[in-house]
Amino acid sequence: MGKHVVVIGGGTAGMEAAGQLAKEGFEVSLVEKEEETGGHIKDWYKLFPDRRNSSEIRDYLEKKVTSKSIRIMTGTYIEKFHSYRDGFSLFTQDGTELKADAVVVATGFDLFKSEKKEEYGYGIYDNVITSADLEAMFRKGKISMSDGMTPKTVGFVHCVGSRDEKAGNFYCSKLCCVTAVKQAIEVREHLPESKVFSFYMDMRMGGAYYEELYREAQEVWGINFIRGKVSEASESINNKIVIKVEDTLAGRPLKMELDMLVLMAGMEMSEGGNRIAALSGLKKGENRFFAPLDHHFANNLSNVKGVFFAGTCTAPMNITETISHARSAVSEVINYFNNTNS
Amino acid sequence: MKLEGKKAIWSEYQKEIADDRFFYVRSCVRQNFFPGSETTFLKIMRKELMKDIYEHPCHTTCTGIGYHGDIVPVETAMTVVARQFSLMTEAGYENLLPSCITSFGLYTEILDTWHHFPEVEEKIRKQLRKATGREFIKPKNLAHASDVIYKFRKEISAKAKFRLINKNTGEPLKVVDHIGCHYAKMFPSKGIGGAEYPYVLAGMVEEWGGKVIDYPERRHCCGFGFRQYLVQANRGFSIACSKEKFESMKPFKPDMIITNCPGCPMFLDRWQYVINEMEGKRYGQNGESIPVFTYEEVAGLVLGYNPWDLGLQMHQTDCEPVLDKMGIEYDPDEKYNTSIPDEKVKIPGLVNV
């Protein structure tokens, strides 16, 4: 067909979209600002709900983009974005022009910066870490406190930066609950002597086999789920983390000492996405993610003709949903070309 | 504990503080318990910093304690506050400078409410006009007196005769900074450093050579609780809150406590005395208690003022241990002396806590 599509963002959605576009016969430029493709998939150790290796997904995606039709440009980002009547002209930072017949925006998400939730002391107290920090420990194969010792008690704090007016995000990030359950199980697996607590407001187990994982966490692994949002964390004289939380089901405030506190940081529109929004005139919703033309039946379409969305740049999604969303974006690209040709 | 993390937060919460031409409104608690602090504040502002700071003789209480004691309805409190604004407008000032933290909180709350509900502001204007015939312009700048001392902490440091350093060891004094709840908890953006790691006092302490201690109950209320203290039957709550703080700070071995609220220094001071009387327990080192200061008292000590001009003799918990550590000389005989030399002064017994 000779059409050239630029995919901005080389994470799960971008790679899937690029691979699918190539299969459909298009020329693709996949632009990724980091030195490696893969996006956040690189940060995971094992994935929920079944704790399969994230490398399996990564391998699948890398295989998918192995095609003569795909030009992968890493360490590259878009600096100029011009729309014309019959196409787009994008410039990278080194001045390369990419003339595109259509654009797929797959700029993904960033994790909420947990320092902003000051009362938890991230970046101040050594043994307060995020879910991303913990996942990195899993990848290294060692869970340890700042002094190298093994934690005996670990607490997970749900909803850090989500469902929170004070943090600036009213929405739910959807995947943190199941991530917390997965990570809690993994801590118990690595450290059988440990006691693990999970402090939640709601248990949002809205994916296939998520609820079963929650049950397993309780039945098999003995994880203590306490319904209450952690109010604050501070540091005791011996570097332990002291938290205050209400056990709302018992109706009692608690003060607890833990070795380590893990903050389940939520998802936000990525910095890269914000830059593209500013360059391209693409609209953002109230939740600051990109606003699809219609949430129900045009979820890949944008307010700019010929520009399509794929993945978590529109809303929190898991990997399954991201891959499906990327494929439906490609389907929309094909529709678009068919309609403009006829 | 990583200080860089705190510094990042402190830089997020900056606040505009006026430079000069302040309209000073006094604090009911401080006039009754810490008169030396208010006198020292005015002395520092006028004599050291050469600032124009004006006190209208017709200003009154903002009714904050009555408001938080729930006997003064919200509209009454708002109208009394509107009258304070009117006095300020009348005197030709725009920068409101309350001495009290409850006042600061109340003024901030009222301005915020009027911002979101302009019809309430209109109603209060009508009521003030009806009651007194007065009109007012809202303050252009609202800063607490501790904000201003914070702003000029370097200037004070430049004139310092003493520093918050233990002269025997050369080490900085370990200081607990206790911030009044109504400073930043209601509107974190209105407090320097925000609500979680307020910097207004920490900045002073650091500038003057001391070291701030972080301890788990740092943010806990001292327990004033308004009616929880005012009524005798409720005072257990008040002392329990202070005790919680003392127990939490003790392992960190503080040399002193600095506060910016009127009530807090009084409670942290008196409750140490009461706990010692009731349980024989003290929270400082070497069997001592922890001296409690207002920020003006600390500024005054740093500037070399006479401790008895600052009003330290009105504290129940002795401040001498800190004076000794700082190398400040003082006349112990002058402590309970008053300005009338021929008067026979009764020296209190068993004051040393």
Added chain:
Amino acid sequence: MENYLELLKQDIRFEEGLNACMNCGVCTAICPAAEFYNYDPRKIIDLVQSGDNNEIEKLLKSEEIWYCGECMSCKTRCPRGNAPGLVIMALRGLSQELGFFVESEKGRQQLAVKRTVGQWILDHGYCLYLEGVGTDLHPEQGPVWDWIQDNYREVFHRLGANYQGEGPGILRKIPVEAMEEIRKIFEVTGGNRRYEKIEYYSKKKAEEMNMKLDEGIDNEYFRYIYKTNNGSHTK
């Protein structure tokens, strides 16, 4: 029975203090009153939010709404932007308006606050006016306070006060014209009406309890409400 939720909504602090609560519990977690008293701000908000008129009436007559210390630590943390402390203030206001406050031990204490702080505001223009308020009412003030009371004017003079003097200064005499304005403000804005209600309902309660209630603080009912603690308020 009135619609208490509608009455509460007329208080601007209720408007500001309650958007919608999802029962996360950060308020109770941080609340000093919840630590020591049988008190849970989350439960109170949940109850008020439900709009159950019978339950709200019970609340207005209960001990619970009097435990809060109004520190506003709850307001800092709430992810929905609520402030239980402000809702408590609205509840306390309504409880006094309707006379329900005398049904609880803690609520009855409002007369004590009114006759001390409340009276000082109207008489002197200060919330606290403490010459003569000694360690009999406030033993925790300690021996230094005895010394201060014994040497009141001298101690204050030494520290730069203008005690009961003309012009600006610490504990100055606030000019008559200014006090007149304050009294008019109380008249016009409902401050006096609040004071009168506190007195009226307290008098009725004192009669009901067969206790003497005269003017001032030196009477049976005042001493009773000031000192009585039935010991059932804490965990």
